Amino acid sequence: MNGFGERLVAAREKKGLSQKALAELLDITPTRLNYWEKNKREPDFYYFSQIIEVLDIEANELLGLSKTADQLNRNKDFSLSKIEQSLIADFRNLSDQGQDYILQTMDMVKDKYKKDFYSSNVEEKVS
Secondary structure, three states, rough: OOOHHHHHHHHHHHHHOOOHHHHHHHHHOHHHHHHHOOOOOOHHHHHHHHHHHHOOOOOOHHHHHOOOHHHHOOOOOOOOOOOHHHHHHHHOOOOOOHHHHHHHHHHHHHHOOOOHHHHHHHHHHHH
């Protein structure tokens, strides 16, 4: 899917709505909706916000700025170790304040202890 219009058609069809039905829900003419779907015009912010509400779609997805669920599932070629899974579970069990504290601590620590491929290889060769 390339443009906004194609993504709008796909979202409308996914909801099982005809052009006429969606136009009625948006209180516009079917011709206006057709212009949007054919990439001849784009909706203004008001109608864009109405579209995402009616079609129950993320704005970024309709704009083509996010990956779809299918794309995300295809890219799951990684796995988490038991320690990583445990850390995630522990993090999720913290209060918002606890999570904020962990994130701040990570920001302070990550630069100091970040893995540096070049320096670790130099140290190995020097030793």
